Amino acid sequence: MEQLSSKIYKKEFVEAFAGDDSGTLTPRQTPGVFYSKAKPTPVEKVTLLAWSEELAKELGIARPTEQQDVDILGGNRVTDSMYPYAACYAGHQFGNWAGQLGDGRAITLGEWEAPDGKTWELQLKGAGLTPYSRRADGRAVLRSSVREYLMSEAMHYLGIPTTRALSLVSTGEPVLRDMFYNGNAAYEPGAIVMRVAPSFLRFGNFEMLNARKEVDNLRQLVDWTISRYYPHITGENKVIDWFKEVVDRTARLMVEWMRVGFVHGVMNTDNMSILGLTIDYGPYSFVDNYDPNFTPNTTDLPGRRYAFGKQPSIGYWNLGALAGALLPLADKDQLVATLETFKDVYWTEYYAMMGRKLGLDQVSQLDRDLISQFEKTLADIQPDMTIFYQLLIDLPLSVENEDEVAEHFQKALYDDLTPEQKTALYTLISHYLERLNTNKIKRSASQDMMRKANPRFVLRNYLLHQAIEGLEKGDDALLVKLQEAIKEPYSNKFDEFFQTRPGWASEKAGCSMLSCSS
Incomplete structure (x- = not known):
């Protein structure tokens, strides 16, 4: 395990491509270059709030024990072998060409070679101005940083390809944010995430x-x-x-x-x-x-x-x-023909995935029709997606009537079912049970397949909101618990969170809707 401060960092990206080496942070167009040098802007005090032990072990990074290493996580220290930079890129935003964008609040410090020889980019998000910050300040608030830190790791443990997050630190400085772009700006605690990926290259x-x-x-x-x-x-x-x-x-x-x-x-x-x-x-x-x-x-x-x-x-x-x-x-x-293969790949993989969610031994054309029936019925009834599929795993192989089916799925419902919805759900489940009876695998094997495909715990927005509120008051208890829960999303170890979104969270800011600055 190596300390952040003693590592000799690679910088193969900046050595391979042309960049703006001036270090000037004034927002500007940067034609002809792939990146611009951007040293993090120091903050008042860097304090470690959270650390991803498993990721650190994989990378061979020792947990910071000295302030000089903590300071690296907050941009207050850049070692001699680092070359901090912001990448230049463009993009289509909401379907419209936006021109040059670039890393407006992300600064890559360098490339870390892990014990297995793989190289990972270490990047600070919220570490201050870059030439691509435009009219913004390059900072991030605790609210958005907690969300990125936890969800990056949550997606990894769900088995979904993702960038990772190594650390979360507070900066000791307030950051002004208009959360919903409605003229109600307010100061929030500042924070920085160190995120990690083999590459942050984008379309x-x-x-x-x-x-x-x-x-x-x-x-x-x-x-x-x-x-x-x-x-x-x-x-x-x-x-x-x-x-x-x-x-x-x-x-x-x-x-x-x-x-x-x-x-x-x-x-x-x-x-x-x-x-x-x-x-x-x-x-x-x-x-x-x-x-x-x-x-x-x-x-x-x-x-x-x-x-x-x-x-x-x-x-x-x-x-x-x-x-x-x-x-x-x-x-x-050739490009167009290759692009068109997306549809076949997606639908083939999608139906195979849905077969696993439903515990089917294979997926035939008739099964595709059943899957479509699931989608249509669920969209009408709108049960809690996570809880519904969990309850489906333990569905009895025979049901007597509509009331029995509705009672089985009661925990997943946000609203009482209308008579029509009861009938639709019963019809769906009856068709599903008929299909299960033709499975060529044992019921236990079918259920095991479903448990691996359907998470029991997901990181819901209202839980994140509560953890953020706690941190802002100096209480990290829920953050710590969520950091453990995200590691076991397919187990029942954290069933205290196995419940529908509470009513108070339906309209509360930060629990249902968020802005791009979130």
Whole structure:
């Protein structure tokens, strides 16, 4: 285990590409460069609030015991071998071209080589101004930082590709935020997350170079990305082969989000990882009541572009934007044909995933019809998604009537069922039980499959809100408990959280809807 302060950091990205080495933090356009040097702005006092022990062990990083190491986590210290920088990228935001964006409040310190030889970028979020901060301050508040820290790790333990989070620190300084962009700005405690990933490259990195017609730079970035992160891809057609793998990874990521009911909230192309990771945790949420039209992002209203049920189609749309950025390097027809494979990959993987959620031995065309019936009925009744599938695992193999079915799922319901809804649920469950009776695997094997596919604990927004309120009062008890609960999402060890969203949380700010600054 090595200390953060004594490590010799790699800086292969900045050594491979042209950058602005001036260190000037004045917001500006930076044509011709991939990044700009950006030293973190010191804060009053860095205090360690949370630390991901398992991730630290995997990376070979010793828990900070000296203030000099804690200071690195808050940007108050940069070692001699680090080269802090902010990346330059562009993006489509809510479907509209936004031009240059870049790391406005994220600063990469360097690349950490783990004991297994893998290299990880260490990045501070909320460490101050960069040339890409535009009109913002480059800071992050405790509220948003707790959310990113916990959810990054929660998604990892759910088995979903994601960036990770190593630490959460407070800065000792207040940060002014207008939480809902409604003119009611207020000071909140400042905080910084150190997040970790093999790479934070986004679709927007490639879009930026294409938009500026920097074809040589675009080719250099694509070649470097393939050789570093997709080394098995070679040959004359490698750009298309690589794009195909990005399409596949993105499709599978969308399936995983749908499996657990995760809603990203702001699927702009600058928030899409080139490695197929979940990246940039802002106004996200898990679905409570099953509503395909649910969006947790106030900025996404009223269009609901990034609603739960629309995420796969947005993933496809974003891949189309990436394909457009690659036009100078590959044949248009091949790019379009490769993009179109998204649909087959997604639906094949989706139905296989739903088969596991339902405990089916295989998924036939008739089973696809059953899955569609589940989607339609759940959207009508809107039970709690997580609890409904848990109750489905222990469903008796025979049910007598509508009342018996409704009683079995009572714990998942937010509202009393109408007579029509009772009938629809009973019909669905009757069809499902008929199908289970044809399973060629034992009931116990079917249930084991379901337990592995359906989380019992998800990190709900109201729990995060309560943990944040506690921290703001100096009480970290719930934060500590949630940090343990996220590690065992498929067990019943933390059944104190196995309940529907409480009524008070339905309309409370920070529990139901959030803004992009969240």
